[in-house]
Amino acid sequence: MLKISELSEQTGLSAHTLRYYEKHGLINASNRSEAGYRFYNDSDLRRVQFVKTARNTGFSLADIGQLLSIRVDKRSHSCQDVTDITQKKLLEVNAKLTELQSMQQTLELLLESCCGGPENATHCSIMEALDAGLLREDNKEARLIK
Amino acid sequence: MLKISELSEQTGLSAHTLRYYEKHGLINASNRSEAGYRFYNDSDLRRVQFVKTARNTGFSLADIGQLLSIRVDKRSHSCQDVTDITQKKLLEVNAKLTELQSMQQTLELLLESCCGGPENATHCSIMEALDAGLLREDNKEARLIK
DNA sequence: TATAACCTTAGAGCCAACTCTAAGGTCAAT
DNA sequence: ATTGACCTTAGAGTTGGCTCTAAGGTTATA
Numbered sequence: 001m002l003k004i005s006e007l008s009e010q011t012g013l014s015a016h017t018l019r020y021y022e023k024h025g026l027i028n029a030s031n032r033s034e035a036g037y038r039f040y041n042d043s044d045l046r047r048v049q050f051v052k053t054a055r056n057t058g059f060s061l062a063d064i065g066q067l068l069s070i071r072v073d074k075r076s077h078s079c080q081d082v083t084d085i086t087q088k089k090l091l092e093v094n095a096k097l098t099e100l101q102s103m104q105q106t107l108e109l110l111l112e113s114c115c116g117g118p119e120n121a122t123h124c125s126i127m128e129a130l131d132a133g134l135l136r137e138d139n140k141e142a143r144l145i146k
Numbered sequence: 147m148l149k150i151s152e153l154s155e156q157t158g159l160s161a162h163t164l165r166y167y168e169k170h171g172l173i174n175a176s177n178r179s180e181a182g183y184r185f186y187n188d189s190d191l192r193r194v195q196f197v198k199t200a201r202n203t204g205f206s207l208a209d210i211g212q213l214l215s216i217r218v219d220k221r222s223h224s225c226q227d228v229t230d231i232t233q234k235k236l237l238e239v240n241a242k243l244t245e246l247q248s249m250q251q252t253l254e255l256l257l258e259s260c261c262g263g264p265e266n267a268t269h270c271s272i273m274e275a276l277d278a279g280l281l282r283e284d285n286k287e288a289r290l291i292k
Numbered sequence: 293t294a295t296a297a298c299c300t301t302a303g304a305g306c307c308a309a310c311t312c313t314a315a316g317g318t319c320a321a322t
Numbered sequence: 323a324t325t326g327a328c329c330t331t332a333g334a335g336t337t338g339g340c341t342c343t344a345a346g347g348t349t350a351t352a
Contacts, residue, residue: 005298015299016341024339035348037299046277053280057256058249061339067276074267082272083262090253093246100243103204107236110203116229121220126228130213131192134199151328161329162311170309181318183329207309 001031001039011048018048024061026051026068047071059089106134147177147185157194164194170207172197172214193217205235252280 029038113125175184259271
């Protein structure tokens with residue numbers, strides 16, 4: 001039986017975070033001392049580790065809530081239930097990736113276009129590009145003007 | 147001279163957002179009617195467009211504040227001042243990209259490993275992977291167990 | 293028995309960038 | 323003169339995931 005500080009050590013999650021997860025229905029201490037101290041058993045620990053792993057994978061706490069309810073009753077759920085959640089998450093991640101890649105490209109083009117030197121910014125091509133609206137929508141491809 | 151709703155139309159930013167940007171010192175209406183209505187001139191419009199472009203490029207409002215203070219007095223700033231901000235942003239974007247790419251890879255591996263079919267989740271390999279801690283730190287590379 | 297290091301709870305605060313509300317004033321058209 | 327569409331402000335609410343505080347109770351050690 002682990003106290004919350006010990007569970008915190010084992011998992012790398014703060015006691016605050018563990019209580020927060022409990023408040024949001026993700027985890028629980030299966031026992032309490034007379035004084036109300038939480039005590040976690042092995043099964044509790046594994047559940048917390050599941051949550052942590054899912055979190056690292058990018059799942060939101062809401063997603064994890066769904067995954068956990070599958071986890072406690074696997075018989076009543078299908079593999080498709082699981083892949084649906086995973087697929088949805090992958091789509092979100094891919095959307096974010098696309099957005100960030102576009103930013104990355106723009107920033108790289110901006111940096112290439114500018115000398116970056118100590119001369120004053122009167123003709124700075126980054127400032128000019130931002131002033132000019134930066135992007136032109138040609139051929140469905142956003143690209144830096146000039 | 148544009149009223150705020152007209153500037154909103156021109157820029158695609160809501161009147162709420164325009165007032166919010168003003169409150170945070172990014173933009174301003176160079177004139178007001180007797181009754182206090184904001185009126186924007188061409189220079190105001192260009193500044194708002196600059197903000198919007200910078201926003202689309204991924205810069206935070208704080209970054210944009212810095213870029214704007216360069217913009218109004220280019221003579222007192224160097225190209226390096228501009229590239230410093232841009233470079234910092236690029237590093238942030240790259241860090242986020244790395245994180246998301248790792249999530250993407252994990253999610254794809256999970257999806258590959260699971261049948262995704264209507265059979266019950268008793269032996270679902272995604273659930274098993276999440277239960278097992280999913281990742282092993284071998285050779286500094288996170289990879290899916292099995 | 294005193295002290296320090298734990299534990300409890302409810303609830304507030306943080307972050308960024310909006311987004312919206314309330315309560316009221318203005319303006320153009322009917 | 324009245325509608326309805328605008329405008330103003332200060333300030334509250336939203337999102338997600340923590341993070342922290344206050345005020346108090348418990349436990350182990352000296």
